[in-house]
Amino acid sequence: MSPRPRPRLLLLAAALLGLVLGLLPTATVPAAAASPAAAQPRAAAAAAGTFRNPLNTGPDPFMTHWNGAYYLTTTQGDSIKMWRSPSLGTLLTADPVTVWTDTDPSRNRNMWAPEFYRFGDRWYLYYTADDGIDEHHRLYVLESERDDPAGPYHFKAKLTPPNHADDFAIDAGVLQLGGRLYLAYSGINQYQHNGLNIAPMSNPYTVSGNAVALDAAGGCPEVREGPEFLYRNG
Structure with a gap:
């Protein structure tokens, strides 16, 4: 490894760079090159505070x-849709594919917050749904028929920690740590x-122990939702 440059040498290099840049002609853009028509929508959006x-x-x-593509899901209501695109820039205009609807009246309404993970050679899609009554939201998981995040999927299991077997639960997220899986979610505690x-989970579709409450800090005293995990060096 080469030695770290000393501060004096860094200052000298910066001074020389500034001198060289000062000798170069300044590039200017003619006023006519900026398109007023192109600037107007941006100015209007900024003035309106929209995004x-x-x-x-x-x-x-x-x-x-x-596998060379971006896959995106969002909350759609009574179905789960997925967008696929080779570029982030074209996701907005990509055609969605419906990957799941359900005929079971206990879980075919208000499908929220789908997330999908690859374990082995199958994909597991986690979501919450109810029967039309918000308090009846519970957690569910689908399993793909093949190694493809867009499915097709079949229903796999209801996810219920023993100490919250019949409690409100939404926003599932899965943590992989030390070769084990953990289900995180927002619910009653x-x-x-x-x-x-x-x-804890014994596999991607089975909760194997009681849920532990996390007294998470935050600005809202009533709601903690949408747990996600960041992996260091991962």
């Missing part, structure tokens, strides 16, 4: 890059109605 999501307009987005919980 257009460049990827998708739906809530609860989850995205994975796999001793801290709040929409609090963060985490439970």
Whole structure:
């Protein structure tokens, strides 16, 4: 490894660079080169305080890059749709594919926050759904028929920690740590109605132990939702 440059040498290099740049002619852009027509929509949007999501307009987005393409899901309501594109720039205009609908009336309404992960050679899609009553939201998981995040999928299991077997639960996320899996979600605990919980899993579709409440800090005293995990050096 080469030695780290000393501060004096860095200052000298910076001074020389500044001198060289000062001798170069300044590049200018004629006023006519800037298109007033192109600038008007941006100015109007800024004045109105609006913002257009460049990827998708739906809530609860989850995205994975796999095998040369980006796959995106968002909350759609009574179905789960997925967008696929080789570029982030074309996700917004990509045609969605419906990867799941359900005929079971206990879980075919208000499908929220789908997330999908690859374990082995199958994909597992986690989501929450109810029967039309918000308090009846529970967690479910689908399993792909082949090694493709876009499915097709079949229903695999309901995810229920033993100590919250019949409690409100939404926003599932999966943690992989030390060769084990953990289910994190937002649901009832001793801290709040929409609090963060985490439970061990024996495989991608089975909760194997009680959920533990996380007294997560934050600016809202009532709601903790949408747990996600960041992996260091991962």
